[in-house]
Amino acid sequence: MANETNSSNFIRNIVMEDLQNGTTKEVLTRFPPEPNGYLHIGHAKSICLNFQIATEFNGKVNLRFDDTNPSKEDTEYVESIKEDVEWLGFKWDNLFFASNYFETMYEKATLLITKGKAYVCDLTSDEMKEYRGTLTAPGKDSPNRNRSAAENLELFEKMKNGEFKDGEKVLRAKIDMSSPNINMRDPILYRIAHGSHHNTGDTWCIYPMYDFAHPIEDAIEGITHSICTLEFADHRPLYDWIIQECETESVPKQYEFARLNITNTVMSKRKLKLLVDGGCVDGWDDPRMPTIAGLRRKGYTPEAIRNFCQAIGVAKAASTVDEQMLEYFIREDLNLKASRAMAILEPLKLVITNYPVGQTELLEIENNPQDESAGTRQVAFSRELYVEREDFMEVPARKYFRLFPGNEVRLKGAYFIKCNEVIKDENGNVVELHCTYDPETKSGSGFTGRKVKGTIHWADVSTSIPTEFRLYEPLILDDVAENEGKHFLEQINPKSLTILNGFVEPSVKDAKAFDKYQLFRHGYFSVDPKFTTEEKLVFNRIVSLKTSFKI
Ligand code: ATP
Numbered sequence: 001m002a003n004e005t006n007s008s009n010f011i012r013n014i015v016m017e018d019l020q021n022g023t024t025k026e027v028l029t030r031f032p033p034e035p036n037g038y039l040h041i042g043h044a045k046s047i048c049l050n051f052q053i054a055t056e057f058n059g060k061v062n063l064r065f066d067d068t069n070p071s072k073e074d075t076e077y078v079e080s081i082k083e084d085v086e087w088l089g090f091k092w093d094n095l096f097f098a099s100n101y102f103e104t105m106y107e108k109a110t111l112l113i114t115k116g117k118a119y120v121c122d123l124t125s126d127e128m129k130e131y132r133g134t135l136t137a138p139g140k141d142s143p144n145r146n147r148s149a150a151e152n153l154e155l156f157e158k159m160k161n162g163e164f165k166d167g168e169k170v171l172r173a174k175i176d177m178s179s180p181n182i183n184m185r186d187p188i189l190y191r192i193a194h195g196s197h198h199n200t201g202d203t204w205c206i207y208p209m210y211d212f213a214h215p216i217e218d219a220i221e222g223i224t225h226s227i228c229t230l231e232f233a234d235h236r237p238l239y240d241w242i243i244q245e246c247e248t249e250s251v252p253k254q255y256e257f258a259r260l261n262i263t264n265t266v267m268s269k270r271k272l273k274l275l276v277d278g279g280c281v282d283g284w285d286d287p288r289m290p291t292i293a294g295l296r297r298k299g300y301t302p303e304a305i306r307n308f309c310q311a312i313g314v315a316k317a318a319s320t321v322d323e324q325m326l327e328y329f330i331r332e333d334l335n336l337k338a339s340r341a342m343a344i345l346e347p348l349k350l351v352i353t354n355y356p357v358g359q360t361e362l363l364e365i366e367n368n369p370q371d372e373s374a375g376t377r378q379v380a381f382s383r384e385l386y387v388e389r390e391d392f393m394e395v396p397a398r399k400y401f402r403l404f405p406g407n408e409v410r411l412k413g414a415y416f417i418k419c420n421e422v423i424k425d426e427n428g429n430v431v432e433l434h435c436t437y438d439p440e441t442k443s444g445s446g447f448t449g450r451k452v453k454g455t456i457h458w459a460d461v462s463t464s465i466p467t468e469f470r471l472y473e474p475l476i477l478d479d480v481a482e483n484e485g486k487h488f489l490e491q492i493n494p495k496s497l498t499i500l501n502g503f504v505e506p507s508v509k510d511a512k513a514f515d516k517y518q519l520f521r522h523g524y525f526s527v528d529p530k531f532t533t534e535e536k537l538v539f540n541r542i543v544s545l546k547t548s549f550k551i
């Protein structure tokens, strides 16, 4: 699979050609997040791409914080982004902050003014919108378009010195108000924003726009291949214009690929922040979030995420990937790595009436039925057990082979038991089952006397560990037909989190945060780092065991 996706990666092909024909000497890519939120799985796609290209061709990667917007950025995000990139398994060569280039950007802006390629404009944002024209109609020149370079220099300096209020003036490129590409209709290069910046404090009150800042950042660092997502394809002529007119020494080139979208989720820091701020989740690392931190807390491994990113490939056509594909890769990874254990999520007490009171025996249970080398573990068994509520039906449905009155089943790794009596409370709810066991039928004893059709799992009452299980469903309902026109906050799945209190076998008693288990029949689980305490073990379900999804 690796080779297949590599060959369809058109960016890799471009890099290879550039190296062959000498356009590029040493590949230098960058991952340039804006520190205005936590990274999500879409960013992982970009990270994997940038690092893999650099690694494959012996190049380098910069981690660059694109922190040119003072109002939304925060050091907490800077730290989380570093942690997430490292956790994914990548090491950047240099760490940079775009805000450290503000001085150079200012100089480049004055160079443009001097060359008659930029001017200070007084139009309000509404007026500017009106002057911009539409896709079919050309724009109109700003009344300030022909200001002299000297006047522009003076005004720009005043902007810098804080003599104007936010929005009162902007610096614009002087390109072409009738260009068929709206991005080329005298785009804004600098705007005024009073307010503290996480890195530069109050040094600046003018900030460069993305379209101006980004090519200069790339040029300063000597980036050879500036890889971004498809929505910037129409901005590429502007990128090239800035590079040319700013007369940068190095000439980076921009390439665009399709961003990753996944079903039943939102994939934008801005939207994810609304979920956090609105209390819809317990933080950026809530296991329902598509953030790297959320996936990590849920129990995802870096390997699973990297394999997923490799498998989805890099293309120019936008597409939405089924979330089950991501789940496929964590199952693949954990099938080999996770320890096995039995747990009861919704307990129903079961008493083996003919088993001696006070006796406990240790049963040898195989860790992985598919892999003998995984060995066995010992699990205590005694008279009082828990079984899964759904493994009992008072009136069995057709083809129900688990417990019902009069029926015999195997207890996983233990004995045959037969259900004789059903105990109910005053409301008629089943609260306990009374069964008898057959000592002859012990697992591994070679008993062949008779067969049972069902095997169920269990937890020993006296030795099992009380555990909270958190089961997840998609956070966003994704029924397009039903939800058309609705804001995503109106599409939150009310059943996205189910908390169950059950028991897990004692072999997990030393489990630490992020330890992963395959719980018999229930799926893969990981110890939650946020809610687990000395007294309480909390498991997040990463994924159930089976799916009909195929890749
Ligand atoms: P968001 O809307 O989530 O804030 P963004 O593109 O504004 O996304 P940046 O912090 O600017 O976020 O992104 C850093 C890099 O990650 C950019 O190169 C961007 O193209 C890439 N990226 C962001 N989202 C995705 C995605 N869904 N798929 C692939 N790459 C992405």
Ligand code: MG
Binding pocket: 034
């Ligand atoms: Mg953004």
